[in-house]
Amino acid sequence: MKELExxxxxxxxxxxxxxxxxxxxxxxxxxxxxxxxxxxxxxEKLTSENYLVALNELNNPDYVLIxxxxxxDFDKGHLENAINVYAAEILSEDNIKVFEELKENxxxxxxxxxxxxxxxxxxxxxxxxxxxNIKLLAxxxxxxxxxxxxxxxxxxxxxxxxxxxxxxxxxxxxTAPIVKVVVAPPKKVITVEKKKKAPAEGGC
Amino acid sequence: MVKKKIAKxxxxxxxxxxxxxxxxAGGLVLLPKYQKHEGIKPExxxxxxxxPERYMTTDRLAHIIINQDPSFILIDVRDExxxxxxxxxxxxxIPLEKLFDEGSDNYLNQNQYDVVLxxxxxxxxxxxxxxxxxxxxxxxxxxxxxxNEWFTTIINPLKPADNMPATDFELYATRKAASMxxxxxxxxxxxxxxxxIVKKVAPKKVITIEKKKKAPAEGGC
Numbered sequence: 408m409k410e411l412e413x414x415x416x417x418x419x420x421x422x423x424x425x426x427x428x429x430x431x432x433x434x435x436x437x438x439x440x441x442x443x444x445x446x447x448x449x450x451e452k453l454t455s456e457n458y459l460v461a462l463n464e465l466n467n468p469d470y471v472l473i474x475x476x477x478x479x480d481f482d483k484g485h486l487e488n489a490i491n492v493y494a495a496e497i498l499s500e501d502n503i504k505v506f507e508e509l510k511e512n513x514x515x516x517x518x519x520x521x522x523x524x525x526x527x528x529x530x531x532x533x534x535x536x537x538x539x540n541i542k543l544l545a546x547x548x549x550x551x552x553x554x555x556x557x558x559x560x561x562x563x564x565x566x567x568x569x570x571x572x573x574x575x576x577x578x579x580x581x582t583a584p585i586v587k588v589v590v591a592p593p594k595k596v597i598t599v600e601k602k603k604k605a606p607a608e609g610g611c
Numbered sequence: 612m613v614k615k616k617i618a619k620x621x622x623x624x625x626x627x628x629x630x631x632x633x634x635x636a637g638g639l640v641l642l643p644k645y646q647k648h649e650g651i652k653p654e655x656x657x658x659x660x661x662x663p664e665r666y667m668t669t670d671r672l673a674h675i676i677i678n679q680d681p682s683f684i685l686i687d688v689r690d691e692x693x694x695x696x697x698x699x700x701x702x703x704x705i706p707l708e709k710l711f712d713e714g715s716d717n718y719l720n721q722n723q724y725d726v727v728l729x730x731x732x733x734x735x736x737x738x739x740x741x742x743x744x745x746x747x748x749x750x751x752x753x754x755x756x757x758x759n760e761w762f763t764t765i766i767n768p769l770k771p772a773d774n775m776p777a778t779d780f781e782l783y784a785t786r787k788a789a790s791m792x793x794x795x796x797x798x799x800x801x802x803x804x805x806x807x808i809v810k811k812v813a814p815k816k817v818i819t820i821e822k823k824k825k826a827p828a829e830g831g832c
Binding site for chain 1: 621624628631635648649650652653654656657658660661689693696697707708710711730731732733734735737738741742745746758759761762766767793794795796797798
């Protein structure tokens with residue numbers, strides 16, 4: 408009798424356990440976008456591969472231009488044959504499909520924005536999602552009389568040597584001070600004079 | 612006969628249950644595939660990295676450095692050569708490719724300090740920030756415009772034209788004062804500074820002597 412009760416309990420527990428597992432599996436939703444590489448290998452690839460494209464390299468037939476600016480900027484002016492995929496919506500189903508298709512057709516998506524920093528985040532995120540067919544166009548866009556002007560822009564270029572500038576400023580300034588320092592001592596003498604005045608007044 | 616068979620099977624019932632559990636546990640072996648999926652969701656990462664919240668202006672950073680705020684760490688993600696030629700005061704050099712090397716974790720993944728990443732512009736610093744953000748590192752900031760912006764605003768501020776608003780002149784004055792703090796010397800600054808140093812040294816001694824002499828003299832009356 409006792410043995411029977413035991414088996415009953417165990418079987419009930421087993422059924423419940425299996426049910427829980429089945430329900431868990433059924434309700435488990437695979438996330439839509441998953442990373443394909445971890446941060447460490449992303450960093451390795453990022454620092455070893457060349458992902459930058461300059462303007463004059465654009466005539467490669469495998470390149471498909473993707474404009475990550477918003478619709479307004481895109482309508483105002485964009486590079487020839489560019490597709491508009493706004494940066495904030497780059498992971499939406501439709502847009503992911505675009506990148507998926509490009510990957511299948513062995514084309515390379517070249518992202519660009521108003522400056523090279525703008526497409527940096529979308530680029531890096533898609534890169535981590537496993538789209539290796541992605542490059543970044545290093546350009547700077549500006550408008551002149553409502554016309555889009557595009558020019559190459561160098562990334563992480565050191566524009567000025569700050570140390571040299573500071574040293575130069577010290578050098579320039581140092582030509583004058585020698586005279587000024589000489590002027591200073593007489594003031595000491597003046598203060599000494601004041602000393603003598605003070606006790607004289609007190610003595611009265 | 613049937614009963615006997617059932618009894619035989621039932622004798623193993625615990626073993627069978629255990630075997631099922633072990634099989635299920637074996638499923639965990641398949642999970643390491645998802646280790647690649649470390650960090651926050653891609654959607655979250657995208658919204659984080661598109662928001663300009665992480666940027667810190669050069670003026671704010673100059674203020675922090677001048678006030679010697681101890682809650683900030685500056686990290687230079689450029690290579691060693693650029694780091695050696697010029698960097699911000701007290702900055703630590705972690706080149707981008709060494710971001711996840713041993714040792715840098717102590718600076719990046721902590722809750723005590725605010726970390727400010729910078730490079731020549733903010734391209735590499737942004738990349739470092741995005742990778743760190745994916746791992747959930749908190750309190751990370753990026754210097755907007757990097758060293759180039761730092762030079763044009765703080766080290767060599769542009770003098771406003773006469774017709775510009777007063778706020779521009781105020782900004783210029785603070786930036787100029789900041790640039791002096793960071794080692795830039797202006798020709799007119801020397802004129803002002805040289806007598807200042809003399810004044811500082813001389814009066815202090817004089818004043819104390821004067822007071823002493825005054826007090827007994829007055830008392831004598």
